Structures are given as structure tokens and as C-alpha cells.
Amino acid sequence: MLALALGASGCTFEDAQQEAAREEVQEHLKTLDGEYLVDDVHCTDAASSWFREVETDDFTCAARRRDGDCDWFEVRVDRERRSVDVRLAQRRAGCTVGF
Secondary structure: OHHHHHHHOOOOOOOHHHHHHHHHHHHHHHOOOOOEEEEEEEEOOOOEEOOEEOOOOEEEEEEEEOOOOEEEEEEEEEOOOOEEEEEEEEOOOOOOOOO
């Protein structure tokens, strides 16, 4: 019942892959000129199949700008090379990512 109430109120929990993607974007933002609120980053969920999380290689994250809008960043995970690439995907794209 608590989970249902939290879900209905808009409160969600990050899965481990989503958290890692968010942290990668936050680290990337720290290297930029300070136009972002580094603590206000939200990413798409990891893929799932039949309510089971599966390895996900692509995430989209919205990072809030100091002017209140959000830019979207793409996070690509290359598990074979053990690398993560973060790049700006779209400026002023809105602050809702949930597809």
C-alpha cells in the first residue's frame, strides 16, 4: 500500500543503472561552466522485461539549467570497453523524461 501511495504521489525510486547514469551526468556537469544545477538531474529508467530489470546501454537525462529550463543529455554505456559516454543531446528540451 505504501508503494502505491508513493507512486500515486509522483515519488519514484531509481534503479541501480538509472542511478549510475545520473551520477555520470552529474560528474560531466561539474566540468562545465556552472550553468546547471548539478543536484537536479533525472534519467529514464532501465529497460525491463516482465517486471525484471535488464542491462540497459542508453539513457536520457534531463539536467536543470540555472535559468529553470532543462537540457537533455544522452548516456551511452559500452560494457565491452567498460566506458560511459555523456553528451548533450538537446538544449532546452523540457524537464520531463519518461518514455
